[in-house]
Amino acid sequence: MAADRVAPAERGATTIADRVVAKIATQAAREALGRRPEGASPPHAMVVVHHDTARVRVSLELDYPGDIGRQCGAVRRQVTQRVRTLAGMEVPEVAVQVERLHSVHSRHSAQGRIR
Template structure:
């Protein structure tokens, strides 16, 4: 005796099967990493110069739209506008590519400019106010 042929259920479109939510902090990590990639090495050009802190990002996500805010420490003198434009391009490219989100704006704050060749502050040294 043979069994009747099996019928496969119709395929349900992906959008009808469920939802994907990516946490804001994950998008922020992608954005911070992209900013770091855009800036290149974190050392200033002079020998023994200070290491600049890594970029920090915060993100607000609404549906599939991410608004990104990046804080940077940059060497001085430098072409700040060119650096910021490179960061914006890379952040948009990576967030759209990795998370499939639209990024209409990337706000950048330059938190600190460090002169080329400025040494790091000695470890454990504090400035005390009296």
């Protein structure tokens, strides 16, 4: 009788919804970027999960001028690491889409204007 029992680790399945992985990815993008540019929308992630693999697209806004490539690379690394750690999924693709650049110069010049 005991030989017919299935080990607890081999029963059932765990499914993590796309929206849960997207929330993890969004938080990871925030962590990677640190502060958000003044007036910028927070990062947003869309995820497609298939078995134990997540494909992630992160949309964000950045300060300009700045090292856009470095910031996008930091987001990719952080999202990959956090999704792997918290959801146990492989992340073969993190597409980072920069929606808008917020110019530091135009913000400072606009603050100095008086009507």
